[in-house]
Amino acid sequence: xxxxxxxxxxxxxxxxxxxxxxxxxxxxxxxxxxxxxxxxxxxxxxxxxxxxxxxxxxxxxxxxxxxxxxxxxxxxxxxxxxxxxxxxxxxxxxxxxxxxxxxxxxxxxxxxxxxxxxxxxxxxxxxxxxxxxxxxxxxxxxxxxxxxxxxxxxxxxxxxxxxxxxxxxxxxxxxxxxxxxxxxxxxxxxxxxxxxxxxxxxxxxxxxxxxxxxxxxxxxxxxxxxxxxxxxxxxxxxxxxxxxxxxxxxxxxxxxxxxxxxxxxxxxxxxxxxxxxxxxxxxxxxxxxxxxxxxxxxxxxxxxxxxxxxxxxxxxxxxxxxxx
Amino acid sequence: xxxxxxxxxxxxxxxxxxxxxxxxxxxxxxxxxxxxxxxxxxxxxxxxxxxxxxxxxxxxxxxxxxxxxxxxxxxxxxxxxxxxxxxxxxxxxxxxxxxxxxxxxxxxxxxxxxxxxxxxxxxxxxxxxxxxxxxxxxxxxxxxxxxxxxxxxxxxxxxxxxxxxxxxxxxxxxxxxxxxxxxxxxxxxxxxxxxxxxxxxxxxxxxxxxxxxxxxxxxxxxxxxxxxxxxxxxxxxxxxxxxxxxxxxxxxxxxxxxxxxxxxxxxxxxxxxxxxxxxxxxxxxxxxxxxxxxxxxxxxxxxxxxxxxxxxxxx
Numbered sequence: 001x002x003x004x005x006x007x008x009x010x011x012x013x014x015x016x017x018x019x020x021x022x023x024x025x026x027x028x029x030x031x032x033x034x035x036x037x038x039x040x041x042x043x044x045x046x047x048x049x050x051x052x053x054x055x056x057x058x059x060x061x062x063x064x065x066x067x068x069x070x071x072x073x074x075x076x077x078x079x080x081x082x083x084x085x086x087x088x089x090x091x092x093x094x095x096x097x098x099x100x101x102x103x104x105x106x107x108x109x110x111x112x113x114x115x116x117x118x119x120x121x122x123x124x125x126x127x128x129x130x131x132x133x134x135x136x137x138x139x140x141x142x143x144x145x146x147x148x149x150x151x152x153x154x155x156x157x158x159x160x161x162x163x164x165x166x167x168x169x170x171x172x173x174x175x176x177x178x179x180x181x182x183x184x185x186x187x188x189x190x191x192x193x194x195x196x197x198x199x200x201x202x203x204x205x206x207x208x209x210x211x212x213x214x215x216x217x218x219x220x221x222x223x224x225x226x227x228x229x230x231x232x233x234x235x236x237x238x239x240x241x242x243x244x245x246x247x248x249x250x251x252x253x254x255x256x257x258x259x260x261x262x263x264x265x266x267x268x269x270x271x272x273x274x275x276x277x278x279x280x281x282x283x284x285x286x287x288x289x290x291x292x293x294x295x296x297x298x299x300x301x302x303x304x305x306x307x308x309x310x311x312x313x314x315x316x317x318x319x320x321x322x323x324x
Numbered sequence: 325x326x327x328x329x330x331x332x333x334x335x336x337x338x339x340x341x342x343x344x345x346x347x348x349x350x351x352x353x354x355x356x357x358x359x360x361x362x363x364x365x366x367x368x369x370x371x372x373x374x375x376x377x378x379x380x381x382x383x384x385x386x387x388x389x390x391x392x393x394x395x396x397x398x399x400x401x402x403x404x405x406x407x408x409x410x411x412x413x414x415x416x417x418x419x420x421x422x423x424x425x426x427x428x429x430x431x432x433x434x435x436x437x438x439x440x441x442x443x444x445x446x447x448x449x450x451x452x453x454x455x456x457x458x459x460x461x462x463x464x465x466x467x468x469x470x471x472x473x474x475x476x477x478x479x480x481x482x483x484x485x486x487x488x489x490x491x492x493x494x495x496x497x498x499x500x501x502x503x504x505x506x507x508x509x510x511x512x513x514x515x516x517x518x519x520x521x522x523x524x525x526x527x528x529x530x531x532x533x534x535x536x537x538x539x540x541x542x543x544x545x546x547x548x549x550x551x552x553x554x555x556x557x558x559x560x561x562x563x564x565x566x567x568x569x570x571x572x573x574x575x576x577x578x579x580x581x582x583x584x585x586x587x588x589x590x591x592x593x594x595x596x597x598x599x600x601x602x603x604x605x606x607x608x609x610x611x612x613x614x615x616x617x618x619x620x621x622x623x624x625x626x627x628x629x630x631x632x633x634x635x636x637x638x639x
Contacts, residue, residue: 069447
C-alpha cells in the first residue's frame with residue numbers, strides 16, 4: 001500500500017469531499033494563496049477557486065462565526081485554525097453558537113461545520129503556542145471531538161467529519177504533518193466514536209490520542225523488552241467516547257495508564273480515570289494512572305520543555321506503579 | 325400611501341406591543357422564567373425594516389427578539405408558548421425568550437451572547453451569494469454591541485468580502501444601565517462604518533416609514549451590488565433592559581419625551597385622520613383577541629415530556 005504524509009491525507013480528504021459535495025468549502029488563514037500554513041491545502045485554491053478556498057484575515061471569531069452562519073444556511077464549511085491556540089478567540093462561537101444552535105432551536109438549525117487545525121506542543125513554540133485544548137471542546141455537549149494519530153485515521157475521520165451534520169472539532173498536530181503511513185488509494189470512511197486497538201496486549205491498557213499515540217507505541221515496545229505486554233488503545237474520537245472498547249480492554253488487563261499531553265487538573269484524562277474507576281471498578285487491580293504535562297505554562301528552552309511533557313520514562317514508571 | 329399597507333404596519337406594531345405587555349404581566353406572575361427583554365417602544369424598527377424583505381431573505385438578531393420574530397410572521401401562539409416553556413413553542417420550549425426561531429420564515433434567532441450574531445450574519449450572507457438567489461440578510465444589534473470584538477470582526481469580513489448584509493444598530497441609548505456617552509466617543513454610531521469601510525445611514529427609529537425607506541435603500545444596494553450597509557436606527561425602550569431592571573438610570577421625563585412620539589399611537593392617529601378610525605378600532609380589537617388567544621393557548625399547552633430533555637443535542 002502507498003504511504004503518504006498526514007498533510008497529504010488531510011488534503012485528499014478535503015479535496016475528495018469538496019469534489020463530491022459542492023456545498024463544502026474551506027476558509028482559514030493562509031489556506032489559499034500560501035497553500036496552507038502547513039501545506040494541508042496545497043493546490044486547492046488552483047483546483048477549486050477563490051469562492052470555495054477562502055483566505056481569511058486574522059479574525060478567528062469573525063471567520064468562525066462566518067462559517068457557522070454559512071453552515072446554518074445550507075453550506076458545509078471547513079474552518080481551519082492555524083493552531084487551536086488561536087481558537088480561543090473564537091471559542092464563544094464554537095461553544096455557545098455552534099454547539100447549542102440545534103438544541104436551542106429544537107432542531108430547526110443545524111451546524112454541519114468542521115473546525116480543524118493543529119493542537120498540542122511542538123518543539124519549543126513557547127507557552128502560548130503549546131496548548132492542548134481538546135478538553136475545552138470535549139467538555140461541550142453538542143460538539144463532536146476527533147483526535148486521530150495516523151495518516152489512515154486522519155483521512156478516514158476527516159471525511160466522516162465533513163459528512164457529519166453536527167459541529168466537529170478536529171485535532172491535528174504540527175509535529176506529525178510530515179509523518180507517513182499507509183493510506184489506501186480507494187475511498188474509505190472511518191466511523192466517528194470508535195477507538196482503535198493499535199497494539200493488542202494483556203498486562204496493561206495504555207490509552208492515548210493524537211500524536212501521543214506514537215509515544216505510547218514506543219512505550220509499549222520498551223515494555224515488550226521487559227516482558228510486559230501492553231495493549232494500546234487509540235481513542236481517535238474523544239466525544240462521543242468509545243467506552244465499550246475501553247471497558248473491554250480493562251476487563252482483560254485490569255490495569256490502565258492514560259497518556260496525555262494535557263495538564264492533569266480538570267483534563268480529559270482525569271475524566272477517563274473517573275469513568276474507568278466507576279464503570280470498571282471490579283476489574284481494576286490498581287488505581288488508574290494518568291501521565292500528563294506538569295502544571296506549568298510551557299517554557300521555551302529545550303532543557304525545560306522536555307521536563308514538562310510526558311516522556312517514555314514517565315510512562316514506564318507509571319506502568320510499573322500499576323503493575324506493583 | 326396604500327391603505328392596506330398602512331393598516332398592515334399598524335397591526336404588526338400593535339401586535340408586538342400587546343404581546344410584550346402580556347409577556348410582562350405573565351413574567352410578574354412567574355409563568356415566565358429566566359430573562360425577559362421587552363421590545364416595547366422599538367416596534368417601528370423591526371416592522372419598518374422587515375416590511376421590505378422577501379421570503380428568501382434571512383433575519384437574525386440578539387436576545388430582544390420577540391418583535392423581529394412577530395414582524396417576520398412568526399406565530400403569536402407559538403411565541404407565547406415558547407415564553408412559557410411549552411412544547412408548542414416556536415422552539416418547543418428549548419429556547420425561551422432569548423431564543424425564538426422559525427426557519428420556515430428564515431427567522432434565524434434569537435441569540436444571547438452580545439455581538440456573536442454579527443459574524444454569523446456575514447456567513448449567512450455568504451450563503452446567499454454562494455447560492456446565487458439574490459437574497460440578503462438583516463442583522464440587528466444594540467448600542468451595547470458596538471465595542472465588542474465580533475462587531476469589528478464581522479463588519480470587517482462583510483466589507484472585505486462584499487457580503488449582502490444590512491446591519492441595523494437599534495440605538496436605544498442604554499446598554500443595560502450604561503448610557504451611550506459612557507460607551508461611545510461619538511453620538512453618531514454609524515460613523516464606525518467608515519473604518520471598514522462600508523456604506524452607512526442614520527434614521528429616526530421611531531418613524532416606521534423612515535426606517536422602511538432606509539432599509540429599502542440598503543437592501544436594494546445589497547441586492548444590486550452585493551455590498552453591506554451599517555444603519556443606525558435611533559430608538560428607545562420604554563421599559564428597563566429586562567424585567568429585572570427597574571431602569572433607575574433614566575427619568576420619567578426622558579421616557580415621556582419618546583412616548584409622546586410613539587410610533588403606534590402616531591400611526592393610529594394618522595389612520596383616524598384618513599377616515600379609517602373604525603377600521604383602526606377593529607384592528608385594535610382583533611389584536612386584543614389574538615393576543616389573549618395566544619396567552620390561553622400557551623397556558624393550556626403541555627410542557628415538553630421530561631424524557632425528551634436531551635433531544636436535539638446531536639443530529
